[in-house]
Amino acid sequence: MSCLEWAESQLSEIELLTSMFPNREELEITDQLALAELRVYVEGSASMETPPSSRPQFFIKQKLHHASTDKVTQMEVVLACAYPSEYPSVLPEITIRCAGVSRAQQTELHTDLNAYLMENCQGEVCVLSAVDWVKDNLQVFINKSSSAPTASKQESTSPGPQEGFSRLWIYSHHIYNKTKRKNILEWSKELGLSGFSMPGKPGIVCVEGHHSACEEFWSRVKVLTWKKIMIRHREDIPLDPMGEESTAVESIESLRKFSGFEEAMFDPHGNRGNHMDLGQLYQFLNEKGCCDIFQIYFGIEGR
DSSP states (O other): OOHHHHHHHHHHHHHHHHHHSOSTTTEEESOHHHHHHHHHHHHTOSOOOSOOSSOOEEEEEEEEEEEOSSOEEEEEEEEEEEOOTTTTSSOOEEEEEETTSOHHHHHHHHHHHHHHHHHHOTTSOOHHHHHHHHHHHHHHHHHHHHHOHHHHHHHHHOHHHHTOEEEEEEEESOBOOHHHHHHHHHHHHHTTOEEEEEOBSSEEEEEEEEHHHHHHHHHHHHTSOOSSEEEEEEEEEOOOTTSOHHHHHHHHHHHOSOSSEEEOOOOOBSTTSOBOOHHHHHHHHHHTTOTHHHHHHHSSOOO
């Protein structure tokens, strides 16, 4: 498919979704400017030779009935959707949010949904198929989450895995999407992780903190739709499992190289402003005592 055909398919699907979910309580388009630019490009009402760099993003909100042992309750599920530029030749980026699903089951939910879409909808618009699949399968994941509360509680309170320190250096072919960038910032804050993310091409993310928190962060990030993503390097430091909890926390804090989590921009340049100044990145890493990572990422020594 050509760039124009991708854009036409995207606009056509958004118009269909708008007709099916006419209320803001059901469909919320979060980037109206991106939608307007997409429409202008498709309709040819302006001299746009290349497709717009911004991509439409939207939320689909559904209220589903959840049947427990003694009652039926209503539960809201939100699908946060974003179009890669090559959609529908590649899958859309969909994140599912539901209060009744545990973190572990949410990861499995995303994995199973992507597998279903990959097998049944590759090359076709598929957001409605994703909505239908979630409606049909969400109950199973809610039941799994509620059937093992004791195990979940033990995992969250057990000091064993929490007493290890990890630092993950993640490499992505690129990080452009606003939803992904927002997720990275929100998840790192939620999990108490420090580090940084560098959007653009390539994309770099570093997270550090409790071992289990780093693993949870990676489990969420890797199931999103990426052209390429991997852990390029990791540092795992075991802590004394017999030590006091306060001592373990102090040890974790002393091992951190970053005081918080931030999105770092290094003089963006290029036609789309998506390339960072690697010299500035090296200086940033050097200031944090991590300059050796530069060679691991790029195969050359920085200076």
